[in-house]
Amino acid sequence: MRAGPSQEDVRRHNLGTLLRFVHLRGPASRATLAESLGLNRSTIMALTADLTAAGLVREELPRGPGRRAGRPSLVVRPESTRVYVLAFEVGVDRLVIARVGLGGVVLDRREASRTRGSDPAEIVGTLAAGARSLVRKSERDAVCVGAALGFPGTVRRADDAIRFGPNLDIGDLPLGDALSRRLGLGLPVSVCNDANLGALAEHARGAGVGCDNLIYLHGDVGVGGGIIAHGRLLGGDEGYGGEIGHMVVNPGGRPCACGSRGCLEAEVGERTLLAHADRAEAHGQSGRDAVRAVVDAADRGDIVAREALHRVGTWLGFGVANLVNVLNPGLVVFGGTLRDIYLGAAAQIRSVLATGALAAPREKVRLRTAALGDDTTLVGAAEFAFAEVLADPIQVLARLRAPEDSSVH
Amino acid sequence: MRAGPSQEDVRRHNLGTLLRFVHLRGPASRATLAESLGLNRSTIMALTADLTAAGLVREELPRGPGRRAGRPSLVVRPESTRVYVLAFEVGVDRLVIARVGLGGVVLDRREASRTRGSDPAEIVGTLAAGARSLVRKSERDAVCVGAALGFPGTVRRADDAIRFGPNLDIGDLPLGDALSRRLGLGLPVSVCNDANLGALAEHARGAGVGCDNLIYLHGDVGVGGGIIAHGRLLGGDEGYGGEIGHMVVNPGGRPCACGSRGCLEAEVGERTLLAHADRAEAHGQSGRDAVRAVVDAADRGDIVAREALHRVGTWLGFGVANLVNVLNPGLVVFGGTLRDIYLGAAAQIRSVLATGALAAPREKVRLRTAALGDDTTLVGAAEFAFAEVLADPIQVLARLRAPEDSSVH
Structure with a gap:
């Protein structure tokens, strides 16, 4: 039970809120910012000046056909190429590394295929080499403000230890620490459950924009989940929340x-x-393509494929019904292989939902496929990595640009 | 996405935080308040002065053996007899009305038994008559600052409409409005799901104090639930969250x-x-006593009773395992008849939990019985009713003490 914020806390919060606004919704005029954030124009001017001085945003004339006659209103734009994060995804079959700029722009990316069960040290090596090559190619004055990695396993919040990853034999490796050391950027690398990141991503930039109570279900070899409740990722007591697959x-x-x-x-x-x-x-058939082949076969009338989808759809329907009863989400998003399964078995899923969930929480829930496709984990990792600079923009940049951190180019 | 709070917001927040502290933890010295709230002594003095002027707290010499030599430190104490709420419980077999003072003291209460399926209008009449008699007996300068009712059904947040109450034939009656009119105190009566209130109560004053991620399971004719996530009741998109019984x-x-x-x-x-x-x-056997009789018989070695508890315990174990996987709670609390069933079938519940939940979220979860016994709903209703005055103490009191509200005695 803590007391309310100080003046300085309020300024920090306002700077973060303005930066988050242009990060998530794109460039905005001062007038739009004033109205959306409920602050007066002079406060917006002062905040924008601070963020500009820190190199986080710039003000410029509006581009394109939106220009009107008279004195044009300046637009506040995030410095996407100068301020970026590193986002990593360890998938079952692939490794992805991306440099994502403020505003959510993927500036550059590397992807490597991966044989299932490969060595953790090898994974770290591949990710670090890919990231270093991305960093080398970035602009001279660009600053990396965070790094995060999505992983298909159960991750403890306190120390990012991976507690359970049945589909990857990673043991107790402190993946984040190992990667951070190999990167040599002086930045920690946060490790998160991939489906939790998927929930964050779909909430921030995907099918769940504007819906503060949603569930993201991700299918791969395993099935993972992430829950957004009251606009926040539901982590539970130790960060294991959302293990819906079990x-x-x-x-x-x-x-x-x-x-x-x-x-x-x-x-x-x-x-x-x-x-x-x-x-x-x-x-010899496995993975996403094999799942798609079943859905396609069912579409063409293949009885065995249809029956298989019906059975799987029934259990998925029971799962969704339980989540609807327990959590009353406004939206359930299906990603990964569950996207294809949902598209192939939607009628069966809805039929089980209709009998298995109470009318009240059921009537308004929407079922949707992931809007970010195969990049849900990566986009979520980027959003997670941006969290710190969005919470305290000036402080984080000042720390990163300090001389002793010159390794952060 | 809103900007940070103004100076006035901060003051309001601090007043509420101080009041909440003494409401939940009891009388405290200025030194304790300063340390616990992270504010300096002069701010605490100013806040206390405002709350004292509003009649919400008083400062006095500490009572009892805690007094030491030298100048005694004043203690800030909630005005329990002058500031109160009305808490109502519609149970399956009983109606309860209580006058609960700031600090959570039950000042007075009435209880009436109720035959299952009785008329909603009759329920409202009984509750209103009981409440009016409690109000008449209150002190001359006492102020009622809120009212809330716990109900064993699914309640929509937007308008308190009861959407589903299979064990009470209440239809679409706007119970809160009807009761508010009959009370004639010029105060709305909030209606909440009983097990949601149970979760609030156990979190605020029961087995869950200090645990911000917990699940409360309540057994009666039906089974209800309430989820606290990140310290807050998980309502979901429309307030139906926690329908764990289904x-x-x-x-x-x-x-x-x-x-x-x-x-x-x-x-x-x-x-x-x-x-x-x-x-x-x-x-002719039903209700709490009948459940206890089964647990007692099993304790004495009755084979049929033991088998019955074993079967019920198995399914309860599956339910708890699912909740542990999905929500990673620190604590699961069993109330109502589930308290007795838990006590009689704990070994079976834990055994199913051990195989049905992942090791990571399972290892630290505690299973406990409700600390507030049969009063969980009532205590939760009181906490719910206090929420408004704790969020903005001065404003609420000023409104209630204004001349046009003279009906609020």
């Missing part, structure tokens, strides 16, 4: 990698769909 | 009052336990 929907059902049976992951994951469709991995 | 734990299982099958409520509710134990309501 909600038991079918007690005594199919065995799960976690040791339990009938988990959502075991009933709707990639392997299960392929097994139901007689397209097991033994036949 | 999470399907056993697909195709026992029919539920909601129309679905295998809901937690259907598998662990009072009627199911009694049916499993061959003590169905037809034999």
